[in-house]
Amino acid sequence: MSLPDLYAHPFSSYCWKALIAFYEHDLPFTLKMVSPDEPENSARWAELWPFKRFPLLVDGDLVLGESSIIAEHVDRRSGAPRLVPADPDAALQVRMLDRLFDQQVMDPAARLVFNAIRPEDKRDPLADEQVAAQLATSYAWFDAHLSGRTWAATDSFTLADLSAAPALFYADWIIPIPEAHANLRAYRARLLTRPSVARAVEGARPYRHFFPLGAPDRD
Template sequence: MSLVLYGHPFSSYTQKALIALYENDTPFEFRCIGPDTPEHAAEWLRRWPIARFPMLLDGERQIVETSLIIEYLQLAHPGPVRLLPADPMAALDVRFLDRYFDLYVMSAMQLAVDTALQRYPMTVEKGRAIASERLERAYVWLEGHLAGKTWATGEHFTLADCAAAPSLFYADWVHRIPETYPALRAYRARLLARPSFARAVEEARPYRSFFPLGAPDRD
């Protein structure tokens, strides 16, 4: 087996890569980075001292940054589910939505989490309030964008949906998607029902106590 993924099941970005792997039943070895596997952490840090996961190894080739990992998988290990369209303009739309979910949903959610972990010099309440304001703005745009769509860019599941699934999953824990956004709420529900993401969610379930703001009793 040539593919190895370093990461943690509860990590949103690790889940993003796992979704792509599961969508195409791509064989790989998962090496969990945690206190019980110091050898995995040591090898990961030796290869990538920036200390961000996931990291994909294909033989001796190393790929980091989740969007690039998913594009690499399509190039080097393609499967029946094409996560980036062949048409360049359609691919540009997918890349935009991928960036939208990472930068405006995931990053906003992460601000609240990082504040709770005391990584920023502000109160937990202040960090969550800023995150909620940013997420609300992101939700407004998504509600309009998703009207009439099954997935992020239309009828096909893509890289953008790999980004959307963990982004919206955790964002909803920080700032609940209001009922006034029915298209967005329905989209999140479809993502949770997608077998690839449902599998990632179940694999992460034992680690929910890690969520510093307290994981809600749902999902």
């Protein structure tokens, strides 16, 4: 059986979710780098997925976009799924936390990144203020939620934590998690020691100079 093709870039936060899923299960795949240096990959990706969002997974005849869906497919493909629990109530909690990390942490952080990329006269003047307020609310909520917990949704590393890893990694670069939120800061540090997450961090390291807000000298 041929290996699945993952159209992605190692520095992309959403691509991390797919990569970490593969790394968690130690499943082989072919990385099809989407970048100006790989025009054939970029052209094929755009042909397959005109929305032009990555990651994109091609597994045989199956074409899947959206990082959470890809991660869940990889989990099932492993033959020993563990990123989404079999128990339906626990699975709902995992999927809810996955969406919250994406929508309430990763998306607002990305808004500031994309705002910085725009020409100065095209930038959203309210972005900094609005994102800071949203992340302040999110940091406080997740800090309270994580009290007494090792992982976000269950006693094990799940899709929710897979989502949290890139979201908190990059968000903390942009607006650092306050020291008062000790639970959330410890959780972020714990995520970075997870071998699958550490592998994604190292894979992205050569591209840090692309970060438009300036990558901090840490992590």
